[in-house]
Amino acid sequence: MSLRPIIIVPDPVLKQIAQPIENITAEVKKQAEDMLDTMYEAPGIGLAANQVGCLNRIFVMDTAYRKNEEKTRKPIVMINPEIVWRSEEISVMEEGCLSIPQQYAEVERPKSVRVKYVDLSGEIKEHIGEDLESHCIQHELDHLNGVLFIDYLSRLKRNMILRKVEKMKKDGIIL
Numbered sequence: 001m002s003l004r005p006i007i008i009v010p011d012p013v014l015k016q017i018a019q020p021i022e023n024i025t026a027e028v029k030k031q032a033e034d035m036l037d038t039m040y041e042a043p044g045i046g047l048a049a050n051q052v053g054c055l056n057r058i059f060v061m062d063t064a065y066r067k068n069e070e071k072t073r074k075p076i077v078m079i080n081p082e083i084v085w086r087s088e089e090i091s092v093m094e095e096g097c098l099s100i101p102q103q104y105a106e107v108e109r110p111k112s113v114r115v116k117y118v119d120l121s122g123e124i125k126e127h128i129g130e131d132l133e134s135h136c137i138q139h140e141l142d143h144l145n146g147v148l149f150i151d152y153l154s155r156l157k158r159n160m161i162l163r164k165v166e167k168m169k170k171d172g173i174i175l
């Protein structure tokens with residue numbers, strides 16, 4: 001198992017756009033494996049490349065993780081993900097982010113999405129996510145475009161969260 005440090009706001013890498021992956025090299029496979037280890041260890045239900053300092057389009061998720069034991073994990077690795085359909089129906093859910101530790105806020109997003117992606121074996125796949133999974137897919141895909149969930153909040157709320165994280169860093173609560 002190999003963990004990578006998770007990058008915390010306001011690091012500029014979190015605001016950058018990740019680039020498409022052209023070849024699924026051994027390095028990309030190792031990155032995906034490390035990202036899954038890092039996500040499960042955190043623990044979290046999703047992690048995008050930017051959050052471990054890589055600027056390529058890959059994220060990992062497992063929304064079943066909180067409920068399940070290690071043996072029933074259902075890790076999904078999405079390379080070059082693209083949302084091809086969004087429901088009109090909206091869902092509001094409290095979101096958090098491993099790069100914005102211990103801060104949560106309600107975010108409004110389409111309740112369901114269909115996402116097209118390439119898996120680790122290079123196969124093109126589609127996946128429909130609903131509710132928590134829909135939020136997770138959109139949240140992680142946002143990361144690859146340099147967007148954070150706090151960007152959907154008012155400036156006041158966003159700054160409050162950023163100040164809290166800054167204080168936690170200063171107090172040594174987070175690295």
Ligand code: NI
Binds near residue numbers: 143
């Ligand atoms: Ni996040």
